[in-house]
Amino acid sequence: DAKTTQPNSMESNEEEPVHLPCNHSTISGTDYIHWYRQLPSQGPEYVIHGLTSNVNNRMASLAIAEDRKSSTLILHRATLRDAAVYYCILRANGGTSYGKLTFGQGTILTVHP
Amino acid sequence: KAGVTQTPRYLIKTRGQQVTLSCSPISGHRSVSWYQQTPGQGLQFLFEYFSETQRNKGNFPGRFSGRQFSNSRSEMNVSTLELGDSALYLCASRISTGGSYEQYFGPGTRLTVT
Numbered sequence: 001d002a003k004t005t006q007p008n009s010m011e012s013n014e015e016e017p018v019h020l021p022c023n024h025s026t027i028s029g030t031d032y033i034h035w036y037r038q039l040p041s042q043g044p045e046y047v048i049h050g051l052t053s054n055v056n057n058r059m060a061s062l063a064i065a066e067d068r069k070s071s072t073l074i075l076h077r078a079t080l081r082d083a084a085v086y087y088c089i090l091r092a093n094g095g096t097s098y099g100k101l102t103f104g105q106g107t108i109l110t111v112h113p
Numbered sequence: 114k115a116g117v118t119q120t121p122r123y124l125i126k127t128r129g130q131q132v133t134l135s136c137s138p139i140s141g142h143r144s145v146s147w148y149q150q151t152p153g154q155g156l157q158f159l160f161e162y163f164s165e166t167q168r169n170k171g172n173f174p175g176r177f178s179g180r181q182f183s184n185s186r187s188e189m190n191v192s193t194l195e196l197g198d199s200a201l202y203l204c205a206s207r208i209s210t211g212g213s214y215e216q217y218f219g220p221g222t223r224l225t226v227t
Contacts, residue, residue, distance in 0.1 A: 043205070044156070046215040100158050100171070
């Protein structure tokens, strides 16, 4: 699986936007970019995913670079409940890869009141 | 809809024993994946089951095994427990049709091996 690189930690203030970067320079043309987060004492939670175009949902936005070698997860207004470890994951398309996620170390997001 | 449930939530075992963990996926989800989470190695994929068949397997020794039943419920078994097997074991379910990619994780089973 292609690898991703994320900062170990980031900090934000409540109600401010947060931009979480992810580098994936070895991404292949069919790899999807997924983001999951893990709140303390919980299992990971799906946030968003995309292939080439920017994506928005109720939780966040995903901005994908034109060359797809990097992406940014955007939380528009951070809340204390957004404090979590955020994982950027590349998932190969098709075949037996659907059920397998390869997690890196993720970014620990701290949100200050 | 009820989420993914895992039982038991906490378990303490002794080295050399075996353990069975259970996972009930979200209703209608046919794919179940298992992961191990430790402070040192992070989240690592164990295996995935779909329609009672193992479809994908991670890099774990044969002491780790699993199965899936016709109702999509899944169990994983670890035999001859070692201290290093102490971890949070997570299962995740997925619809597995229509190009769905989201995995829904349970709260995990915390296994402590002494």
